[in-house]
Amino acid sequence: MICIRSVFYFSKEKVYSPGIMKRNFVTPHIVRFGALAMALLVLICAASPVCARMVEVNWSPEDEQAEIRTRDAARTVGFKRAVYDEALDLLPGSLNEHRNGLLYQYLAPKAAGFVLSYSEVVQAGIPQESLAPSVDTPEGAQSVAPGSLTLAPGQGEALSVIAAPNTLRMEVTVNRTGLKAELKRAGVYFTVSSPQPYDLSLLGSAAGAWDEIGRLQALSGVTVRRGTEPLLEVDTTLVEPTEQEIKDGLAEAAPMWSGSLTAQGRTWKASNRSLEEVWFELWGGFFTRPGAEAGTVERVPLSVSGWYAPDGVQAFDKELAAWDEVVESAQLREVLMLPDGIAAVWSVRTLDRASLRLKLDQNLPDRGLSWDFSGQPESRE
Numbered sequence: 001m002i003c004i005r006s007v008f009y010f011s012k013e014k015v016y017s018p019g020i021m022k023r024n025f026v027t028p029h030i031v032r033f034g035a036l037a038m039a040l041l042v043l044i045c046a047a048s049p050v051c052a053r054m055v056e057v058n059w060s061p062e063d064e065q066a067e068i069r070t071r072d073a074a075r076t077v078g079f080k081r082a083v084y085d086e087a088l089d090l091l092p093g094s095l096n097e098h099r100n101g102l103l104y105q106y107l108a109p110k111a112a113g114f115v116l117s118y119s120e121v122v123q124a125g126i127p128q129e130s131l132a133p134s135v136d137t138p139e140g141a142q143s144v145a146p147g148s149l150t151l152a153p154g155q156g157e158a159l160s161v162i163a164a165p166n167t168l169r170m171e172v173t174v175n176r177t178g179l180k181a182e183l184k185r186a187g188v189y190f191t192v193s194s195p196q197p198y199d200l201s202l203l204g205s206a207a208g209a210w211d212e213i214g215r216l217q218a219l220s221g222v223t224v225r226r227g228t229e230p231l232l233e234v235d236t237t238l239v240e241p242t243e244q245e246i247k248d249g250l251a252e253a254a255p256m257w258s259g260s261l262t263a264q265g266r267t268w269k270a271s272n273r274s275l276e277e278v279w280f281e282l283w284g285g286f287f288t289r290p291g292a293e294a295g296t297v298e299r300v301p302l303s304v305s306g307w308y309a310p311d312g313v314q315a316f317d318k319e320l321a322a323w324d325e326v327v328e329s330a331q332l333r334e335v336l337m338l339p340d341g342i343a344a345v346w347s348v349r350t351l352d353r354a355s356l357r358l359k360l361d362q363n364l365p366d367r368g369l370s371w372d373f374s375g376q377p378e379s380r381e
Contacts, residue, residue, distance in 0.1 A: 052119075052171035055082045059166055074168040079118070080104070082172035083111040083179065090180050090325050092351040093192035102219040103188060110182070114175045121169040180324060185284040190296050191221025193352075197228045203235040206257070209275060216279045230263035230286055234278070245273075261286055297328050297349050300356070305343035306369040310335070313344045319363075320346065326355045 059074040060066035068074050084104050088095075095103065107114075183189040187196065202209065213234075217223065239256035258271040261282040268285035270278045286292070302320075307313055313335055320330045328349040336343045350356045353373075360371050 052173045053082045053086060054121075055085070055170055055172055057081070057168045057170075059168065061166070071168060075118075075170070076112075078168060078170045079115050079172060080108045080111040082170075083107055083114045083174055086114075086174040086176060087179055087183060090176060090183060091189060091192050092326060092355060095188075095192065099188075099218055099221075102215065106186065106219055107182075114179050114182075116173045116175050118170050118172045121171060176324060181288075184287055186280060187220035187222060187283050187287050190287060190292070190351075195221050195223040197225035198222050199226055199228050199231045200224045201231065201233045203233060204237070205255075206234045206236045209234070209236070212275055216276065220279075220283055222283070230261050232259060232261050232282065234259040234275070236275075293328070293349075297351055298353055299347060299349050300353060300373050301333075302330075302346045302348045302360075302371065302373060303343060304346075304364065304369055304371045305336075305338065305341060306367070307342040307344075310342060313342060316344075316369075317346075320348070323356075323359055326350055326352055326359050 055078045057068065057074040057078045059068040059071060061069050063069065068077055084107055087103060087107060088100075180189065190196065200213070202213070234257065236255045236257050238253040240253045241250040254273060256271060256273060257275045257278045259269070259278045259282055261268045263286060266289070268282050270281035272278045272281070304316065307316075313332070317330070317332050320327060328351065330346050330348045332344060333347050334345040336345075348356065357373075364371055
């Protein structure tokens with residue numbers, strides 16, 4: 001529930017009309033249309049949970065040693081880079097170089113599943129037949145016809161991008177909500193600043209999997225500490241292939257991995273031919289369990305003041321929710337009508353109060369807004 005209160009004081013301060021301010025803001029002779037259009041584009045991206053990310057990939061059809069030789073291959077790499085870059089933006093902190101590499105390897109085969117849509121930015125004059133849509137377009141993603149570019153009125157050629165024939169430039173829209181959920185499931189999201197301790201027991205021949213376990217530990221951000229919870233037990237046995245596995249090319253008995261993860265009286269179990277699949281199924285249950293964020297997510301009361309129209313509160317509420325790299329959730333609790341403007345109070349859940357503070361300092365003062373974590377906005381003198 002949102003509480004809206006009016007606080008009345010006798011004041012000699014000038015009274016501003018929201019209508020007048022709005023008309024002044026959009027007056028053509030004050031702000032050029034092109035600049036305004038670009039500013040609005042920035043604001044829309046900042047307040048939206050999905051916004052296109054530009055990626056550029058070079059491909060070399062004549063170079064037999066090149067890793068990327070076709071446009072389709074370049075497009076696939078572009079998806080991987082866009083998803084990876086988006087993931088880094090979502091994390092509440094920075095990873096070391098080794099862990100960054102592991103994260104890219106983990107997300108690369110899943111990248112297409114996080115692509116909502118994409119469009120190719122091309123130079124006019126490139127033959128359309130050379131820009132045929134890829135047969136590898138992610139399922140469910142929308143593709144804008146290559147060679148097409150929609151310009152806002154008044155922008156003319158301002159948004160035209162010159163791309164070399166062997167350079168693919170794309171605007172890729174990534175599902176940030178789904179990607180954030182995947183980062184949480186893998187444990188990466190919650191272990192950026194400090195590792196999650198756990199106890200490990202490798203049974204039978206599973207003891208030979210230390211190298212693979214080490215790689216998975218580094219990615220998820222967990223470290224072994226004897227006698228602590230959760231307790232992970234991993235075992236492996238040779239199992240004959242199923243009929244489907246025989247059809248898929250598995251001709252003889254192969255290892256079947258099984259594991260259990262126990263914490264606070266609850267146990268998750270999984271089995272699979274792949275140790276990695278078992279690992280993430282178990283830790284996915286742990287990191288997404290009810291109460292998993294306790295001790296890592298902090299709830300803070302955020303008050304912001306300085307608006308002269310209710311629209312400003314509504315716009316910032318959407319923008320705050322879009323700061324998903326520092327904000328887990330934000331709920332508008334109260335709106336106050338003060339003598340010198342409008343103020344509002346949010347209940348914000350964050351993994352990193354310092355990063356949230358930095359984000360607020362970077363975005364609010366230039367708009368004439370003040371903020372604090374007291375939850376008690378004050379009228380400015």
